[in-house]
Amino acid sequence: MTTVLPLAVDDRLVGSTLLLGIFEKRLFFATALHLVAGSRIQIAIPPHGGNCQEPQVYPINGTPAMDATISATDPFTDLAILSASADANIPTTPKLAPSAGLIPVGTEVVVLGYPFAPLGSFLETWTPAHVTALARRQIAPGLEVDEIILSAVSHPGASGSAIVGRHDGIIYGLLRGALAPPEVIKIGEIPIATDTSVTYATSAHYIVELLAYARTVRDSEV
C-alpha cells in the first residue's frame, strides 16, 4: 500500500509526503525539498491514516502530528528525505522505480496526495492521470534530471504527492510543480491560474540512492 501523509512546516500545512518505510525505529518519508523551507517540520496523521480507500471525515480542526527532521536533500532533483522516530509497524513499503524511463508515455498513473493542503484541507485524493511526456531538465551542461510529465492538474499542496503506476503499484515519481505562465496572479503566497494540465514529477529512482544515504546519517549529523 502506498501511504501519503500531509506535511506541515512551521505549523502550516504545505503539501504531501510519501512514506518510504521504517528502518531501525525511524520512519522515512520523501517529499519535495522546496516545501520544507522552514524550521519546524511535522507530518500529520489524519483520521484515515493515509488509507485513501477509507471514508474521510471533514472538516477536522486538528490531527496528531509527528516531528520530523531532514535526513538528506538533493537540491538538483528537489528531493528531501525526512525521518521521524516511531514504533509503528509498517506492513508494506512502496516499491520505487529503480531507474528512469521505465514508464512509457501514455501509461496510466495515479496521483496520491493532499491538494489544497495549504488551505487547511486534509482530504487525500486518488487522481488518475496519464504520463504525457518524459522530460530531462538540464540544470547545467552535463547535469540533467529525469522527470515525468503528467496530465493531472496540480493544485497547491500537491507537491510531494506520489505518482503511482495504476496497474503495478510502483512509485514512478514525486510531484514537484506545474507549468505556469511567467506572470502568475497570487492570493497571498498561493499562486492561482497555474492549474494547467502540465504537471512535473521528479523520477522516483533518485529517491532510492538518497534514502540509502539517509539511513546511514545520524540525526546529529543532519
Add this chain to the structure above:
Amino acid sequence: MSQDQLKDLTEAQILKCLSPPVERHVIALNTQGVPWDQIGHLLALTPSAALSLKGPGWNRHLWLEVKAEVYSFLCEDSEPYSDLRSEWNTLTEKSSALAIASLSGAIGSELGMAGGVVAPMVIWAIAVAVRIGKEAACRAFRPPAVESPQGSPTA
C-alpha cells in the same frame, strides 16, 4: 577573527558531507569549470527552477544569505556564532560531519529554517573556503555594502 576554523579540514572531507548524488554533481560542475559562486547559486535556485511551485515559498536567494552567514561565522566575532566558535575545535576533532552539521544548524536557525535545508550550501561554502583559504574566503564572502537612504554605506 584570529581563530582559523578551517585548519585541519580538507576539501574532499567536507564534500563528503553532501549526499552522494549532490557530491557527484557538485564535483562534476566544478571539474567542468563552473565558477564556485554559480554552483552555490545552482544549489539555491534549482529546487524552484522552471516551474510554478506551490509551497510556502522557496527562497531563491538562499545562497547569498548562507554565504553572508558563513562570512559572519568565519570572519567576524559575531554573537550568534560565538558558542559554536568556542566548540569548533572539539567538534572537528570528533568529526568534520558533526562540525558541519552544527554549523548548518546554527545558520539554519539564523535564517529561520532547518539545518538540513541550508546544509548543501553551507558545505559548499566551507569547501570553497578550505580551497581558497580563510583570508580569500573572507574577501569573497563579504556581503556587499548596502546604501542607506542618506547615501552612507552600511554593512
